[in-house]
Amino acid sequence: MLDTADREGLSDVLSETHPASIAEFSEGLSTEETWKLLDYTDSQQQANIFAFYTPQHQLELAEGVNHERFAPVLEKMSHDDRGNLLRKLGPKFVEALMPLVAKADRDDIKKLLSYPENTAGGMMTTDFVSISENMTAEQAISMLREKSPSSETIYYLYVLDDYYHLQGIVSLRDLIIAKPDSRVRDIMSDRVISVKVTQDKEEVAQLLAKYDFLAMPVTDEQNRLVGIVTYDDAIDVVTQEATEDALHMAGVGNLAENYLEAKFTSIWRRRAVWLSLLFLAELGTFSAIAHFQDQLDKLTVLALFIPLCISTGGNSGSQAATLVTRALALGHIKLGDWFRVLRHELVMGIMLGLTLGVIGFARASLTPESVINPPAKVEAAEAKENEAPPEKVNRFMLAHTVSQAVVCICLWGTMVGAMLPLIFKKLGFDPAYASSPFVATFVDVTGIVIFFSLSKIYLL
């Protein structure tokens, strides 16, 4: 249709189709083609469509057109989406754009950009409807009809006093159901749940989901209403945080883009950095084993248990780390619960360790004699007549050593896995970084030290 320039047909389609669908089917167009397409509809629908592009695509579109063309779209965007975009475009771009934007929007943008991105202030919209408690239901409804706020913000009305303090909330439902002449004061709910502008956005999304709200009011230090966080942004935050956590947990860092569409080299760089760091950390195992090389020379059978020992620590650690990270994300536990978590995982680690220890004992005691005491070595030892022949290793002593090492390593892995997310959170990092590969690498070296130390005591 773009090619045939069927202006009317295209305008119709663009105004009647859901902006998300338009954004989806036009995702493949070039920047120039997209702007050409958007020209066929009014600036409000342009802004709606624009809001449904991926952040990456929005950036390209905003940077690929002159500021005069872009400013009207920006003015019509919802205030929260606009804030997110401008944050990404950077201060220089915003400065160049500001003179072209209406004064009211300019002030609003400045205010929103002053809040950190990961707080309620960074995700809220300042576009809400406020009323006075003396209005009647009918007056409130006709005011709505006049203002015709967007569908995101029409469903709750906020009752403010003269100092912008939040007195109560009326839902559009309450207004419709109420008698037309009843006062807002009488139908509003005055036990208001709100969040502070500085509160973490993940917490805000959790609270909104908990209370099944369509929007959560946001207040400043003086308890004045400054904005609202709407349910659609809460879903986005929940999804985004889940992705972020999953990626942190797998040691990929932040890879917010679409997997197949992101730039290959940028994915490669981030994956390579993480893998290299883990690889460098894992080099510690090299030194640890080198330290015990004498033992290995005498008893090569020990090498057979190395992967078992380190994977036990890694698996039990990643289990504990994931459970604790997820419980933190869901708000089931708080930092203050660290001692309960510690106690819980201490008992759990011992129980799990004993379970694995039994399996380890069974398997190790089935080791063939030729593997424990290789004939070549025994002969070589016997050949040296001037030395006492080394004692042969008893298979049950070996099994005992292995199982004891497994218990200790499992307990250690569990404790490290459970405590690291809490320590990370305390230090201000995302607890999800204390994740499978990280914990595993951390526990690998100690696992080797535990295993060889025990075998020194029991076997040599």
Add this chain to the structure above:
Amino acid sequence: MLDTADREGLSDVLSETHPASIAEFSEGLSTEETWKLLDYTDSQQQANIFAFYTPQHQLELAEGVNHERFAPVLEKMSHDDRGNLLRKLGPKFVEALMPLVAKADRDDIKKLLSYPENTAGGMMTTDFVSISENMTAEQAISMLREKSPSSETIYYLYVLDDYYHLQGIVSLRDLIIAKPDSRVRDIMSDRVISVKVTQDKEEVAQLLAKYDFLAMPVTDEQNRLVGIVTYDDAIDVVTQEATEDALHMAGVGNLAENYLEAKFTSIWRRRAVWLSLLFLAELGTFSAIAHFQDQLDKLTVLALFIPLCISTGGNSGSQAATLVTRALALGHIKLGDWFRVLRHELVMGIMLGLTLGVIGFARASLTPESVINPPAKVEAAEAKENEAPPEKVNRFMLAHTVSQAVVCICLWGTMVGAMLPLIFKKLGFDPAYASSPFVATFVDVTGIVIFFSLSKIYLL
């Protein structure tokens, strides 16, 4: 307050506080105390509060009271929450309860329970408002005032024809903004996006989030409207699926309960089963190394590189698996994209492998001479005069072997990690099971085989 039996004060608090808050502060009460508390308010508010308890707590409460007391609460619960609860209570409980429930609710419950839990049918509510396209905006609003539907379902009205086919949707916003005498036909949106009753609930939540809907209409095979999925359930599904994925990925299985409140033995059992399975699988490494024991005897330095080799496979595999699993969950890739993923990860695996290979080469070539060719062994070999002394291992040959093994293992881990989630999905399992510990364990054995095979070629 329960103790002092301040009936009026308690009634006031219960009716004015948000049900989620009441559910939260009363979570610690016993089953008996909770029912006593609920007695102080009407059955609608009882149902609201009840819906905010955790599924586990709901079960206990429903089972801890006689059916006559429970039936009225059930009748007032929202239809989707009710369906979820009854599904958990099991068919026997439901059968005993049914005679006590009003006929209309009984039919509705039967219908909802007939849909599988993880589909749109299993999470929808049948409680929606339908209108005819010939009504005026004013008529529609006064009908709403009469029916006073719940806040979950009032915001969209569904326009049906005589055969219950969905013709269009009108939002409460559209009704308020429209002139009172305009026809529904003219203000409704007729490009309706809906889901089928059999569609996967994760997909439904994704679509609802994509279009920023408050509710998503659900139709049956004949295209008749049978229910709607509301935004609050979509948030819950997103959160729940994220938790499930995270736990699957860490090899914990399904642990939906609250971390600190779940029963210790039930957590232990599930964690132990997973760890034991992984432990048993990891025993494969034991056999793999045993197979190469001759090589190890001659060259114990090889043992120093075992942890490095296996963790390389595990880390690169878990990265790839997480990226692919998450991209599947977000709908960024589909099963049909498997070849694109394969090609992408093939190149990525080689690039990542080369990066790690360089580091591995550097580290291995710095191995001290005494570790590569331990003096004790050299002496022992020289002592045997009748045999040719074994050739000494060249450090650069060793470094070459290690780096080549790292490249191969990294590539292999990446390919396995990327393909397993797709294979799992194809077979009908949750792709998240193809996760870090699972992939790592799978790759560990092959990593050892790759490393020892290469060292046999180059070093012995």
